[in-house]
Amino acid sequence: MPEGPEIHRAADRVRRAIAGQVAEEVFFGQSHLEEEGPRLSGSEVIGVEARGKALLTTFSTGDTVYCHSLLYGRWHVRRRGSWPRTRRRLRFAVHTAKHSALLYSASEIDVLPSHALHAHPFVGRMGPDPLDPTCTDDDILRAIERHPRKRLGALLLDQRSVAGLGNYLRSEILFAAQIHPESRPLDCDETTLRSLAHCIVEITRQAYATGGITLDPDLVASRKASGLPRRRYRHAVFAAAGQPCPRCGDVIARVESAGRRFYLCAHCQPRPGSAKLTTTPMSDDDIAKLVEEITADGKLTRSELKRLDTLMLADGKLTVEEREHIDRLLTLIGTGELVVVD
Numbered sequence: 001m002p003e004g005p006e007i008h009r010a011a012d013r014v015r016r017a018i019a020g021q022v023a024e025e026v027f028f029g030q031s032h033l034e035e036e037g038p039r040l041s042g043s044e045v046i047g048v049e050a051r052g053k054a055l056l057t058t059f060s061t062g063d064t065v066y067c068h069s070l071l072y073g074r075w076h077v078r079r080r081g082s083w084p085r086t087r088r089r090l091r092f093a094v095h096t097a098k099h100s101a102l103l104y105s106a107s108e109i110d111v112l113p114s115h116a117l118h119a120h121p122f123v124g125r126m127g128p129d130p131l132d133p134t135c136t137d138d139d140i141l142r143a144i145e146r147h148p149r150k151r152l153g154a155l156l157l158d159q160r161s162v163a164g165l166g167n168y169l170r171s172e173i174l175f176a177a178q179i180h181p182e183s184r185p186l187d188c189d190e191t192t193l194r195s196l197a198h199c200i201v202e203i204t205r206q207a208y209a210t211g212g213i214t215l216d217p218d219l220v221a222s223r224k225a226s227g228l229p230r231r232r233y234r235h236a237v238f239a240a241a242g243q244p245c246p247r248c249g250d251v252i253a254r255v256e257s258a259g260r261r262f263y264l265c266a267h268c269q270p271r272p273g274s275a276k277l278t279t280t281p282m283s284d285d286d287i288a289k290l291v292e293e294i295t296a297d298g299k300l301t302r303s304e305l306k307r308l309d310t311l312m313l314a315d316g317k318l319t320v321e322e323r324e325h326i327d328r329l330l331t332l333i334g335t336g337e338l339v340v341v342d
């Protein structure tokens, strides 16, 4: 399902194509809205904006068309007269002299008076949207603190708390803030909640700017440089079960939270009430594998170096074999047989 960043990017494309233009023809694909098309045709498109996961198109007639793409909705912007090859059903279309903005597939669409938007059951109750440029960390913090007993894994999906977050964003945000999805705001101290609010704003804005990439930009650069495909440099933990945690090297796990898949590092995101682990729980086998990966090509990438760093930080807790593996690597780095690459 497209999340806030994807909807905001779609709104940008639609806005560039049709805002400020005369909507020569407006079409609705659902029978109960049939008559609205001719009524709006000939008016001007005053504005196109995203709010959370909703896209709002406002016309000079004083009407706003609300569209929620749900799971399958997809926006296409085309030159007028050209159509995408698709078997999906056209639900809403605005044709100007030059362009067409087309929304396909199952979508929730309403036409309502622009002045009554606040009364809309979805728009009216939406929480702050981190992609609204006026939204601050404090706005998000207050929205979270309004639900002290709600588990954060569920709270972050609730559009009435914070608008626009979906499944990949909540995994990435809670990983960045080092919070377990079962934690509730009342389990977290003030600093942790402030950090969570900051991560919500930062990561959502990064995803908007980059087209959905939420991994730390330095790691994106090093993973790209080592030739990894986009799915390996897009997210830190989401859809990365079995991969090493970019922070501590532990294995990323897939669990369920609020009925949907959720990815986390159990070491970085301990369950509420359980003490945070102080050492890296990499097994002998994992370490041997890491050593093998590193020595296979004689090159040490930045992310491998980071994992090695983590191991060395846990020095006092390492077994003799682990210590030997690491010593061997350090010797190879020292003699120049292993080269650090970007």
Ligand SMILES: [Zn+2]
Residues within 6 Å of the ligand: 245, 246, 247, 248, 249, 250, 265, 266, 267, 268, 269
């Ligand atoms: Zn971790």
